[in-house]
Amino acid sequence: MATERQKRLVKEVVENSRSVSAAMRKVGYSAKTATHPKQVTQSKGWAELMEQHFPDKKLAKVHEEGLKATRIEGKMLVEDYAVRHKYLDTAYRLKGSYSPEKKQVEVRDLSNYDNETLSKLAGLEEKSDGGISEEGTGEEEIA
Numbered sequence: 001m002a003t004e005r006q007k008r009l010v011k012e013v014v015e016n017s018r019s020v021s022a023a024m025r026k027v028g029y030s031a032k033t034a035t036h037p038k039q040v041t042q043s044k045g046w047a048e049l050m051e052q053h054f055p056d057k058k059l060a061k062v063h064e065e066g067l068k069a070t071r072i073e074g075k076m077l078v079e080d081y082a083v084r085h086k087y088l089d090t091a092y093r094l095k096g097s098y099s100p101e102k103k104q105v106e107v108r109d110l111s112n113y114d115n116e117t118l119s120k121l122a123g124l125e126e127k128s129d130g131g132i133s134e135e136g137t138g139e140e141e142i143a
Helices: 004-016 020-026 044-053 056-066 081-095 115-121
Strands: 070-073 076-079 124-126 132-134
Touching (some): 004 044, 044 081, 056 081
Antiparallel strands (some): 070 076, 124 132
16 A cells, blocks of 8 residues: 555656656655665555556557647647657656666677686686685685
8 A cells, every 4th residue: 555655756746747756855755765766666555556647548548649649830730749758658667667678788708818817807816726716805825
């Protein structure tokens, strides 16, 4: 069940067009919590409030209308998908409907590197006996 503060938060976001972080500060969340809004926006209470304010049926209707969005440009009526897309995008983000963003990872071909270089890249250093230890662990080899 949504808390009273979560309800005030949604009202701030929806009615005053505030970002979630700014709205969190406004309704009394700590600055630390406001810098990590996922602590609130991934809760069951938030999901409940999002379904109340942005039911899937309503989003689907706006999405359908967005396919026909127009604006007046000079004396002509022209398509204006950008405006509708912005509203839809915001609602879907608030509901958490998007999958997590994927990160691009660079993969190097390490087959041409010698062991010393690989150890340095991995943050490891070779021991005098040919073994490997982590750098900066403070561990010393006992003779």
